Amino acid sequence: xxxxxxxxxxxxxxxxxxxxxxxxxxxxxxxxxxxxxxxxxxxxxxxxxxxxxxxxxxxxxxxxxxxxxxxxxxxxxxxxxxxxxxxxxxxxxxxxxxxxxxxxxxxxxxxxxxxxxxxxxxxxxxxxxxxxxxxxxxxxxxxxxxxxxxxxxxxxxxxxxxxxxxxxxxxxxxxxxxxxxxxxxxxxx
Numbered sequence: 418x419x420x421x422x423x424x425x426x427x428x429x430x431x432x433x434x435x436x437x438x439x440x441x442x443x444x445x446x447x448x449x450x451x452x453x454x455x456x457x458x459x460x461x462x463x464x465x466x467x468x469x470x471x472x473x474x475x476x477x478x479x480x481x482x483x484x485x486x487x488x489x490x491x492x493x494x495x496x497x498x499x500x501x502x503x504x505x506x507x508x509x510x511x512x513x514x515x516x517x518x519x520x521x522x523x524x525x526x527x528x529x530x531x532x533x534x535x536x537x538x539x540x541x542x543x544x545x546x547x548x549x550x551x552x553x554x555x556x557x558x559x560x561x562x563x564x565x566x567x568x569x570x571x572x573x574x575x576x577x578x579x580x581x582x583x584x585x586x587x588x589x590x591x592x593x594x595x596x597x598x599x600x601x602x603x604x605x606x
Contacts, residue, residue, distance in 0.1 A: 419459065419541065420456060420457065420458050420459060420541075420542070420543075420546070421456070421457040422454050422455070422456050422457075423454065423455040423456075423457070424453065424454055425449070425453045425454060425455050426452075426453045428453075430449070430455075432496060432502075432526070435447075435449055435502055435526075436525055436526055439494065439526075445457055446458045446459075446460070446491075446492075446504065447494075448494065448501070448502055448503055448504055449501055449502040449503075450500075450501050450503075450549070450550075450553065451497070451499060451500030451501035451553050451556070452500075456546075459541070461539050462539070462540070464540075465537060465539040465540070468537055468565075468567075468606075469490075469491060469506045469507065469537055472506065472507045472535050472537070472565075472601070473488065473490055473491075473506075473507045475599075475601060476488050476507055476509060476535070476599070479592075479596065479598065479599045480509065483597070483598070484512070485511065485512060485596075486509050486510050486511045486512045486514075486515065486532070487509070487510050487512065487515045488507070488508070488509050489505075489507070489508040489509070489510070489531070490507070491504055491505065491506045491507070492504065493508065493526075493527075494526040495508070495526060495527055495528075495529060495530060495531060496526045496527065496528040496529075497530050497553060497554070497556075497557035498528070498529070498530060498557045498558060499553070499556045499557040500553070500557075501553045501557070502526055503550060503553060503554065505531060505534035505535065505536055505554070505562075506534075506535050506536050506537045507534065507535040508531035508533065508534045508535075509531060509532060509533040509534075509596065510527075510529060510531050510532055511532050514529060514532065515527075515529075529558075530554060530557035530558040530559055531554070531559065532558075532559070532560045532561070532595060533559075533560065533561045533562065533592070533595055533596060534551075534554055534559060534562045534563075535562070535563050535565065536550065536551060536562070536563070536564045536565070537565045537567075538564065538565065538566045538567065538568060540567075540568065544566065544568075544569075547564055548564065548573070551564050551573070551575050551581075552575075554575070555575055555577060558577070559575065559577060560576070560577050560595050561574075561575070561576055561577075561592070561593060561595050561596070562574070562575035562576075563575070563590055563601075565603065567586075567606035570585060570586045570605060570606070571583055571584060571585050571586060572584050572586065572588060572590065572603065574590070586603055586604065586605050586606065587602075587603055587604045587605050588602075588603050589601070589602045589603070590603065
């Protein structure tokens, strides 16, 4: 199964309608881009699913020790401030930012951009749409993001104040000032 992209430019789908659409179609992983496209994503395979679980687990373990924020899985959709409803493979939000949300905002699609995201390119993913997604995060306030690309054996590092940096695998990635002490060791896949 491949990703399906529907153009919704002339359809006025409100945030609440998108939320309800996702609720009644829970077997589908849906996202909405800042350009007004509805993306229907296929489920990931075993290799990608296992890697995602590893990344989320390591981030959760670090956060459990530091208690600096909240960790989210790929099933969480964030309503980005500059448009789009996106679901990163792993995400982290500073606790003080999370605590500004109402209980209803926390229950639905949080109207914030994560401070940190990890996106993992699956074997069937085209690279350009994931790079565009990373740019949507940056445009909405992302501070640090890693696009892990096993197909090209590299990682693209996105920061709010610098051009994208590309590093080759294997590599150890550091959470920098945002995630102090968080290290992700990536072997060659």
